[in-house]
Amino acid sequence: VSSDAVRAALVRRLRISSGITDEDVGEILSLPITVRQYPAERTVISDGERATECCLIAEGFCVRSKTIADGRRQILSIHIPGEIPDLMSLFLHVMDHDLSTLTPCTLGFINHETLRRLHQRNPNVAEIFWRDTLIDAAMFREWIVNVGQRPAPARLAHVMVELRERLKVVGRIAANSFDMPLTQEQIGEALGITAVHVNRVIRQLREDGILEFHRGRVTVLDEAKFQELADFDNRYLHQSPST
């Protein structure tokens, strides 16, 4: 993957969510980016580490997570190509959680100093990135509601519908299936339930003819039931510039 392809994923997403102008796109496309390949399940930046660059996902999936004293890990969010999961590190200098890869990833790194100069030179781009981190916060609010209030089957369905909505923006879904490359244990860490409970929920959803989950891929069997179970309202994703 070339560094051009890395920038293109970001621009594609920003065009849909932020109504970015061609001039601003030009600014982003001219950013110097260092591309690095990462294997699956590798830490990109750790809790407590001082960040000097932001990470743009070009290919693959990442997660943000936090591990408590007894070793249990909470997955906080799932990230897809075109996203900058540690954009806040531009202003919050020491990481307060981990960013790691789920799958093999192509990551583009943008130096903080470069981004800061772009922010100062071009307030439009600064606003777009600000909006991006606010949407990030909106997604965290929804994640809290989901994990705190919905029963396990709806909780899983909600995470799946959200992921599909976001993958759609970057053109990465098929007719009725999409990637969600998490193991049952990782899904458990995201939803706050055990891997065995996840296994049971997945069986139940298949038995009920709603969806299948196999080797990190979701296939929707009944779209109406899937939507109803997930109790999903996409408003919090703010996927158009006017919302």
Add this chain to the structure above:
Amino acid sequence: MPRYYFDICENHHFVRDDDGQDFADQNAARQEAIETVASIAGEGFARSGSRQVIINVREGGAPFLKVSITLYVEET
């Protein structure tokens, strides 16, 4: 790592686990069974009127552990 199978029965609805999962040892599998039965019961009892959850754990082909929770509600 040994493979454990968790057959789950909620309100007499039995679901056999043919996939299984690896755990470091029997203690880890026991802990998983206890957490899972509590978490399924917590949701099922409160939301769908379940009264009993049982998990039978097999290690390889052999029975290893049975964990169950039953809800009793009495008017006093």
